[in-house]
Amino acid sequence: MTESQPPANYDAGQISVLEGLEAVRKRPAMYIGDTDVRGVHHLIWEVVDNAVDEALAGFATHCTVTLHENGSVSVEDDGRGIPVDIHPEEGVPAVELVLTKLHAGGKFGDGAYKVSGGLHGVGVSCVNALAEGLEVTVHKHGKIHRMSFERGEVKTHLEVVGETERTGTIVCWNPDPEIFSSLEHQHSIVQQRLRETAYLMGSRGLRLELTDERTATHEVFEYPAGLEAFVLDANKGRTPLHPEVLTLYGTEESKDSPGDVYEVELSMQWTDGYQENVFPFVNNIHTRGGGTHLTGLRSSLARALGNYARKEGLLKDNDKGPSGDDFREGLTAVLSLKVPNPQFEGQTKDKLGNREAQGIVEAVVGRQIGAFLEENHKIAKAIIQKAVQARAARDAARKARDLVRRKSALASGSLPGKLADCQSKVRDETELFIVEGDSAGGPAKMGRDRRIQAILPIKGKILNVEKAPLDKMLAHQEILLIVQALGCGISSELDPEKVRYGKTIIMTDADVDGSHIRTLLLTFFYRHMRQLIDEGRLYIAQPPLYKVSKGKKYKYLIHENALRDYLVEIGTAQMTVHDTVADKTFEGAALRELAKTLTDIDALKGAAIPIWAPIGYADLVDRWDGEKLPSWWARADGTDHFFDALEEYENFLELRRGMVDEELVVYGGPESGVLMADSHVQGSKLMRAKDVAECLERLAAQGIAVQGGGPWVVTGGKESKECTKVTELASTARKSAESGVDIQRYKGLGEMNADQLWESTMDPETRTLLKVSVDDALAADQIFTILMSDGVEARREYIEEHALEITNLDI
Numbered sequence: 049m050t051e052s053q054p055p056a057n058y059d060a061g062q063i064s065v066l067e068g069l070e071a072v073r074k075r076p077a078m079y080i081g082d083t084d085v086r087g088v089h090h091l092i093w094e095v096v097d098n099a100v101d102e103a104l105a106g107f108a109t110h111c112t113v114t115l116h117e118n119g120s121v122s123v124e125d126d127g128r129g130i131p132v133d134i135h136p137e138e139g140v141p142a143v144e145l146v147l148t149k150l151h152a153g154g155k156f157g158d159g160a161y162k163v164s165g166g167l168h169g170v171g172v173s174c175v176n177a178l179a180e181g182l183e184v185t186v187h188k189h190g191k192i193h194r195m196s197f198e199r200g201e202v203k204t205h206l207e208v209v210g211e212t213e214r215t216g217t218i219v220c221w222n223p224d225p226e227i228f229s230s231l232e233h234q235h236s237i238v239q240q241r242l243r244e245t246a247y248l249m250g251s252r253g254l255r256l257e258l259t260d261e262r263t264a265t266h267e268v269f270e271y272p273a274g275l276e277a278f279v280l281d282a283n284k285g286r287t288p289l290h291p292e293v294l295t296l297y298g299t300e301e302s303k304d305s306p307g308d309v310y311e312v313e314l315s316m317q318w319t320d321g322y323q324e325n326v327f328p329f330v331n332n333i334h335t336r337g338g339g340t341h342l343t344g345l346r347s348s349l350a351r352a353l354g355n356y357a358r359k360e361g362l363l364k365d366n367d368k369g370p371s372g373d374d375f376r377e378g379l380t381a382v383l384s385l386k387v388p389n390p391q392f393e394g395q396t397k398d399k400l401g402n403r404e405a406q407g408i409v410e411a412v413v414g415r416q417i418g419a420f421l422e423e424n425h426k427i428a429k430a431i432i433q434k435a436v437q438a439r440a441a442r443d444a445a446r447k448a449r450d451l452v453r454r455k456s457a458l459a460s461g462s463l464p465g466k467l468a469d470c471q472s473k474v475r476d477e478t479e480l481f482i483v484e485g486d487s488a489g490g491p492a493k494m495g496r497d498r499r500i501q502a503i504l505p506i507k508g509k510i511l512n513v514e515k516a517p518l519d520k521m522l523a524h525q526e527i528l529l530i531v532q533a534l535g536c537g538i539s540s541e542l543d544p545e546k547v548r549y550g551k552t553i554i555m556t557d558a559d560v561d562g563s564h565i566r567t568l569l570l571t572f573f574y575r576h577m578r579q580l581i582d583e584g585r586l587y588i589a590q591p592p593l594y595k596v597s598k599g600k601k602y603k604y605l606i607h608e609n610a611l612r613d614y615l616v617e618i619g620t621a622q623m624t625v626h627d628t629v630a631d632k633t634f635e636g637a638a639l640r641e642l643a644k645t646l647t648d649i650d651a652l653k654g655a656a657i658p659i660w661a662p663i664g665y666a667d668l669v670d671r672w673d674g675e676k677l678p679s680w681w682a683r684a685d686g687t688d689h690f691f692d693a694l695e696e697y698e699n700f701l702e703l704r705r706g707m708v709d710e711e712l713v714v715y716g717g718p719e720s721g722v723l724m725a726d727s728h729v730q731g732s733k734l735m736r737a738k739d740v741a742e743c744l745e746r747l748a749a750q751g752i753a754v755q756g757g758g759p760w761v762v763t764g765g766k767e768s769k770e771c772t773k774v775t776e777l778a779s780t781a782r783k784s785a786e787s788g789v790d791i792q793r794y795k796g797l798g799e800m801n802a803d804q805l806w807e808s809t810m811d812p813e814t815r816t817l818l819k820v821s822v823d824d825a826l827a828a829d830q831i832f833t834i835l836m837s838d839g840v841e842a843r844r845e846y847i848e849e850h851a852l853e854i855t856n857l858d859i
């Protein structure tokens with residue numbers, strides 16, 4: 049650091065000024081927090097805050113921050129302009145004092161009500177001290193004035209450089225590399241701060257702009273609706289309990305220092321979520337640490353809402369009622385307080401300390417919210433109902449936890465009545481089946497191997513708690529049954545040594561409900577009995593979807609693909625395909641291969657085009673006569689629909705799922721990689737260009753000429769049929785394979801009798817089990833968190849697909 053040498057013509061007073069800035073350069077962190085990324089940006093906030101003050105005083109309406117290519121930054125405003133007249137005592141232009149004297153910023157002029165000044169309130173002189181070079185331009189009294197500095201010292205004295213009709217200040221500087229370890233201004237950081245300031249100052253008519261010359265971008269932040277806009281934007285993607293944002297404003301004089309006026313501004317909206325999102329600001333500074341103003345807000349909300357609830361009979365007299373936390377569940381609020389002399393506390397100086405602020409916020413909010421509730425009974429009711437629910441959930445969760453604790457203490461003693469236990473006491477040979485529904489519980493109890501297999505039927509209603517917070521899940525009766533049956537405690541009290549069974553097997557239906565119940569159970573095990581998964585004790589049973597019989601032979605099949613392969617196997621036994629052009633007959637292994645390809649093609653079928661002529665992008669473009677080719681489009685009942693985003697397109701499909709009769713043709717767009725899809729909504733399947741191409745390649749490799757091939761003669765048993773197209777060949781082969789075959793589809797476990805359930809799903813000799821393993825615990829945890837926090841449909845689907853990286857284990 050350089051020792052500054054005061055210019056010879058400076059008097060003693062000036063030297064102390066220079067020493068002042070030298071102190072800033074010696075201990076910059078004391079003034080601006082740190083000398084890293086934050087510090088560099090802090091300089092910008094200091095200058096912007098001065099513009100904000102000008103706006104608060106009613107003089108500025110615009111503030112523009114420009115990030116220059118050479119690493120410097122300018123902040124321009126249209127306020128009064130820093131005073132340029134000669135200070136009577138100091139004998140130098142006021143602007144020079146403002147830039148070189150610590151804390152000089154607000155002490156000039158009319159002593160206007162100054163509320164900003166950053167957390168440290170250090171002013172522009174600090175910026176000057178920590179800038180390698182700084183130039184200030186002032187438009188005032190019809191003249192443009194300019195002066196420049198180097199590391200806080202005057203470089204060129206104030207001079208008039210032109211004429212002007214406006215007023216305002218432009219400060220331009222580059223952060224000093226001797227001070228800062230990081231010099232770069234980050235667009236996103238500046239953007240966020242300006243946006244935040246624009247929300248807070250929007251109602252005062254301040255518009256902020258950001259020009260980034262490095263990326264040639266320009267953004268305008270202007271929110272005339274102020275805090276209301278802040279709240280609405282924060283609630284995007286959430287579901288509000290009431291459409292209007294509740295906004296109030298009030299002022300109150302300080303009793304401690306009469307004449308000082310506090311200003312309170314508050315916007316609030318409740319959502320159906322579980323989070324509390326309250327953003328408290330003091331003099332436009334986000335007080336992340338909260339403080340007295342936040343305490344005041346909380347107590348006034350609890351009091352006003354509690355009083356209203358009692359008065360309206362929404363709470364019984366002897367009812368404790370919701371707590372403050374309950375009242376704030378789902379609340380999004382911005383509180384903006386203007387404090388004449390803010391005291392900030394805490395390590396990061398982001399907590400308001402002024403005692404008086406609490407009572408003042410309480411008074412202003414209390415007065416107005418009471419009146420608001422009186423005038424808006426519907427909204428008030430919704431808010432209170434939500435709080436009552438929150439309270440009930442909290443109580444239930446506590447009771448459930450207590451219960452679980454008590455139960456697990458005497459775990460071995462109390463087994464649930466619904467449990468059909470096994471005889472063996474050799475833990476590692478035993479299995480507990482958790483079975484969905486009483487209807488499946490019966491056959492499972494009858495069909496099991498009583499020696500080693502235990503059955504615990506649980507109710508499907510467990511689904512309802514899926515969207516609930518985890519605590520609520522613990523309150524659920526069915527979950528308690530599981531905890532009791534396993535006898536090893538839960539969460540922090542889990543003792544895996546005590547688990548009563550070697551394997552725990554989840555056995556749910558192979559339908560949507562079944563998979564939801566499975567997801568919930570897995571979430572539960574993951575959260576509360578994680579070690580059982582780690583030890584490889586958790587499994588998923590694979591009940592069959594199909595039973596295929598031909599004559600006396602039958603087989604259970606767990607999914608579509610298995611069914612197809614099996615049909616090929618039995619269907620080709622008595623079939624031949626004769627290619628009349630090549631005079632070649634397919635049978636045995638060659639026919640099985642061919643049949644697999646043909647069934648794959650059959651599955652792709654439904655496309656409105658001949659399979660051997662997949663259309664190209666050019667075709668798609670031809671079909672679209674608009675300006676721009678949309679990414680996705682679909683034809684439903686003869687009407688075209690266009691979508692730019694896959695999401696919109698999926699929503700469209702979602703809406704139409706279940707409309708069986710509607711004729712739907714789905715075309716993919718250029719980015720989708722999908723050329724055309726099938727025509728029926730139910731079981732709708734996109735036909736991908738590459739799938740088509742792959743099938744055609746496989747056919748060619750097997751000796752079937754796709755173009756100009758055929759006709760082919762399919763013979764099965766005594767019947768023969770000639771086919772001219774590959775699609776026809778595919779469907780004929782399938783029909784022939786299926787003749788004389790009985791395919792039974794199971795909709796749920798309950799449709800199977802005891803024997804069937806045993807031989808298809810439970811018999812350790814023949815069944816297929818999936819072992820649940822959470823290899824990437826972190827990834828799984830995140831997925832579960834997504835599910836539990838919001839339960840949005842799409843996310844649930846995601847989980848069903850990806851949540852469990854289940855290792856396929858054939859036992």
Ligand code: 0RA
Nearest residue numbers: 098099127128129130153156157217
């Ligand atoms: C001191 C006194 C007055 C305004 C300012 C400073 C001032 C500082 C900055 C820094 C950036 N923009 C600014 N705008 C104003 C009051 C001026 C008067 O009474 O004329």
